[in-house]
Amino acid sequence: MPKVYLLPCAGYDRPGGAITRMVAEKLASSNKEMIIGSAASLSTERPGEVRDLLSSKTVILDGCSLHCATKLAESKGAKSVKSIEVTEHIASSDSEEQKVDAICLLVEEAIREMAVDSKEPTRPRAEISDSGELTAQIDKFKLRVREGYYYSDNDFWAKVEGDKIRVGASDLLQQMTSDIYYVEIDAIGKTVELGDEAGRIESTKTAIEIISPVSGVIVEHNERLVDSPELVNESPYDEGWLYMMEPLDLSELDLLKTAGEYLEHASERAHEELGKKATE
Amino acid sequence: MTTESKPEKTFMGVDRLKIPWWPRIDYDKCNGCDGEYDCLKFCPHRVYKPLDDPKRIEVENPYNCVVFCKACQKMCPQDAISFPEKSEILKLIKAERGTR
Known part of the structure; x- marks a missing residue:
């Protein structure tokens, strides 16, 4: 049973x-x-x-x-x-x-x-680890989504910490961009709106804009990324965070996805993007 | 094939087909990078299609474009690519969500 x-x-x-x-x-x-x-x-x-x-x-x-x-x-x-x-x-x-x-x-x-x-092979079910990460296996890729974070459809996350918001890239994004060698964040004190560019990430494969998942004032950068941009690949939800903001409108979080919703969305995307790569 | 349109796709909970976000090309400026088509090479989402005579770029799959992404605009040596105002698009998305 x-x-x-x-x-x-x-x-x-x-x-x-x-x-x-x-x-x-x-x-x-x-x-x-x-x-x-x-x-x-x-x-x-x-x-x-x-x-x-x-x-x-x-x-x-x-x-x-x-x-x-x-x-x-x-x-x-x-x-x-x-x-x-x-x-x-x-x-x-x-x-x-x-x-x-x-x-x-x-x-x-x-x-x-x-x-x-269940005896027939089906799409892999999501699992959750003790660290609060939802995971799904997509072909040879393992997709991780951290619970308690909010996710944008541009694949960035926002985490509420007191009266500030920490922002980073999702595991799906770091896997799609592959090895990151440069991260540039806009100046501290700059106000960015939801959907605005807040910097850029360059990898061996591509260059992408950091699209802010919420509106706010940038108040801190992750300085470790200057010397170790690979942290975004290695630890997207912890050490590889990008910047801290003072949010302008917390109700914007309602526009974002919860971990469960994002896992579903990201799994579909991953099937298209990563699965394609796996079979090429 | 990955270019077929998928109308069921949503962005921030709104039908992607209702969001008018894609690159606009200024044909007074675009010269197809003399056949190099930098935007075409850069964008992995198959938004663009190259035209040969005269050499210039065309938007073939507008709804493949990632909403809020303007990365190709910066790649364009002729500054021929523009996008809608993000704030207007966000307003539209919020309004659409409000009516569901």
Whole structure:
């Protein structure tokens, strides 16, 4: 029996929300491999929660046709989830016990189906390490995305640190640019808008602009990159950070992707870009 | 082939086809770098197509262009490439997100 992550919507104001919770409790009491997910923890990306989601077979119990729980799990990078909308499978005349039993059977059936499916080779699932990194294997490349950071579609990350924001390049970007030998950041004190150029990176393969993921004033450079620009390749989320900003508008973070969303986006890009390279 | 358009692509959650970001060519200036086509050589996203008679560059796949990237503009020896205002594009993206 595979490890199963069961996410009940548990919305008490929804027609089937309370049933989803009762089903989860009943199944968990008889199946030690089953993890009951928390929509609240998933929403805030508690590391253990996202790890459980991404490293397990996922069954979602939606309490109504809005499918909030399924949408939430998919936004955090869950793939191949099996969703059950409970109101489609129960009659209002059924007793509470009958409703719970009917849905329990459906979940057990879904788990059996997933166990069979998993014997066929599928796209690699994302995994999460103890350091809070989501990883996905793309052909021979391993893609890393750090949890708790925000990501732009230009492949830069922003991390909130007190009243400042640290900016760096994503692992996908450093892999695509390959060996970086020069990093230039715009002057301290300069104000850059979201989408503006804040410097450039040169590698053995190309030259790219650093496109700022948020608006703000540049207040610090990573001085180590002057002598060791390769840190961007070696440690894109830690030692290879690029610059610190005083942000102008923190609501811009809403325009960026969460780690789960970015992993999905980056995996698709990596399949196109890195996979192409791997097969050339 | 990697040049086919993929209309399902989004940028910052907005359909890429709704974002008018791609290079504009000033044909009074572009001379195709006398057949060298520096922008074409530089850009890995197959945005450009070279024209032969007269030698100049054309934007063939505008939606392949990476939104906010202006790197090719700096490569152009004739200063013939320009882009829309980033602030206008950002305004448009925010407005589109607001209407979803």
